[in-house]
Amino acid sequence: MITGASSGIGEAAARLFAQQGAAVSVMARREERLRALAEEIEAAGGRVLVTVGDVTAPADVARAVDATLAAYGRVDAAFNNAGWGSVGTPLHETDDADFERVMDVNVRGVWNCLKRQIPVMVAQGAGAIVNTCSTAGSFATGADASYVAAKHAVLGLTRAAAAEYGERGVRVNALMVGSTRTELMEGAMSRVPGLEEAAVARAVQRRLADPAEVARAALWLCGDGASFVTGAAVPVDGGCSAV
Template structure:
């Protein structure tokens, strides 16, 4: 199950996971794009289903998990990647609606998904969950205060869930993602173009990531190669958190 799958990191992950043989349930709000991606993957011989929905809705999250269990026999891995961000508006100028949407998608969305993914995995004897956090989940970055708070919360939820369900076979990890050239990033840069040089300079590699570079880290955390990794906040940030 991949959320935020209609573009960016989520779409890259869908293509990568499918190429590695996974059956994928794709969730996002943009139905037309989601169905086009599922059709693309199916045409290539993969097993893929589009389940349009908003992670901020628990009913939508529950439905996506149910589809995975019903159509593919169970849920082994989940990549909770859906996100929402705005430019770095000062805290006192940030609308309450922006704060609420930022928290709803980035925090409540992960909460909603895990509440239903975890029981499905426990019933199969285990599984792996990967949640998308950010460098903004470790320090202030120039992103909005609401986004910084939300991505810190994702790491907290990840660690708590890992501690609660580790002995029941469910691993839970977070990706500390650096600046990545996604559509969401392009929207932010259109609003605040002066941030582009800052984002690139933040990484030791002096560039932004391609979405597939983040997807590869998620695929590793979902696979057996990371079987002794849980409760971790794994940097995929070009070294931004190393300095």
Template sequence: MRNEGLLQGKAVMITGASSGIGAAAARLFAEEGADVVLMARREEHLTALAKEIVEAGGRALAAVGDVTDPRDVERVVATTVQTYGRLDGAFNNAGWGTAGTPLHETEDDIFDRVVDVNVRGVWNCMKHQLRAMLDSGSGGSIVNTASVAGLLSTGATAPYIAAKHAVIGLTKAAADEYGEKGIRVNSLVVGSTLTELMQQVLEEIPALHEPFVGRSAQKRMADPTEIAQAAAWLLSDRASFVTGAAMPVDGGWTAK
């Protein structure tokens, strides 16, 4: 696991790391040589994943926290710097959404939670991550998980679509503001991916399976590791002239 890789020697923070894309990213980034800090709310899942990575020869630290709480984010960023000496990269992947409810029937508390996790969570993370990268003076790279719902209406609920549009906007704004400081900020326009949350949605609304698969040119859902591969490249030095991008990883969904 410690062979030279895309992320060799980099300290990388991953949110939403307890399952799905985040967990796949944790394993992959460690395989690619990164020292990873895993952030999510579910301590048991995080601890087990960190143990798995360490036993395979990687370096991983579990840091329980909620991205909607700026104090938690500040603590995890500080822990990363204290443990590994710096923060080179961050994959802000934590997200939450619902499906199937028309706008006029969506409760306000659902809107608040969707925006809080997907938008404020990214906001909280970038504020503290950018400060740590600026303090180090050596730049860095941030990747935020957006969605095809950040570019167009997908059948997801209106709050989720609005939130993912906002993630892309925050990404572009940060890329512009910090480019001269050597910090790159990009987003992933993710298509339908077979995560734990997606499986729950499909169990609740089986009819969504066909449109989620049918809109992709490849006529399938992504494996979480396929999304993680794109994030690893953006975080690596091989993407040194890529910033402000909303990079599709959607099986051709947005090509239509």
């Protein structure tokens, strides 16, 4: 199950997981984008299920989990990736409504997913969850303060869930993602002068990530190759957290 699969990292992950033989279940709000992706995956011989919904709505998340179970009988892995932030607004100029929206999508969205995915995985006796966090989940990145706070909370939820359900076979990890060339980042770079240059300068690899590079890390964390990895904050950031 992959949330935020209508663009960027989630879309790349849906393609990659399907190529690797996973039956995928994708969720986001933009139906046309999800249907186009599903057509592409099916044309390549993959299995895909589409749920149009909002991760901030518990009923939508429950519908996606239930539909996945009904279609496939299990939820082996979940990539809770939907997120949003409005990079570049100073804290004192941020609307309260924007703060609430950022917390809602990033924190409540992951919360809603964990609440509904974990019981399924506990019943199976196995499961792997990957939450999309950010370098903004470890330190202040110059992104907006609400986004930094929200991604710190996503890391907190990840660690708490890993600690609580490790004995019951459920692994929960966070990807600490650095600047990645997606709609979210392209939008921010077009609004904020110098943002792209600053992002490139922060990464020791001196470039932004391609969404597929983040998707490959998610695939590894969801698979048996990461069987003894849980509660981890895994950097996929071109080395920017190393310096």
